[in-house]
Amino acid sequence: MSRERKRARSPLFWHVLLIAYIGLIFFHSLMPASQSSAESGFVLELIRGGLSRLSLDGGWLTEHMVRKFAHFSEYAGMGVLLSQSMRAAERGTRVYRLHPYAVFFVPFTDETIQLFVEGRSGQISDVWLDMSGAAAGLLISALVYACLAARAKRGPASGGSGAAKEKENGA
Numbered sequence: 001m002s003r004e005r006k007r008a009r010s011p012l013f014w015h016v017l018l019i020a021y022i023g024l025i026f027f028h029s030l031m032p033a034s035q036s037s038a039e040s041g042f043v044l045e046l047i048r049g050g051l052s053r054l055s056l057d058g059g060w061l062t063e064h065m066v067r068k069f070a071h072f073s074e075y076a077g078m079g080v081l082l083s084q085s086m087r088a089a090e091r092g093t094r095v096y097r098l099h100p101y102a103v104f105f106v107p108f109t110d111e112t113i114q115l116f117v118e119g120r121s122g123q124i125s126d127v128w129l130d131m132s133g134a135a136a137g138l139l140i141s142a143l144v145y146a147c148l149a150a151r152a153k154r155g156p157a158s159g160g161s162g163a164a165k166e167k168e169n170g171a
Contacts, residue, residue, distance in 0.1 A: 036120070078137060083142070111126050
């Protein structure tokens, strides 16, 4: 197995990546409202420009919608990383048992941080939105792993393993 694959499967790699990602989420919460709004406005104009190039009306899209989608998608990313970190952790360990709590405590902490930042406010609706995003990321990961497991069970792209076909044919 290559060195990169071993590192990619290392529990420490996934735990550190998850913690760094959570740090990035908290970093965004520490931005003053004016800076956060400018960032959302920039993304809004990018999306509207893209829609315009496709001859689609983007006037319906608001900064509020962009902000809420950003909450959901950043936490969906956390859910995917949380899934990877859980898969890498040994079952029954303290680290493994703490993972599910991250789905609640990270969004709760994120919104609490915003209470102390100029122009920002913590909102319980955002905690729910963030938890929904994390749950969606976990669900996406579970579906991907289920598909991969089903594919591996079927065998190569030819429709199954040669031994299984021989057994079916009575050979």
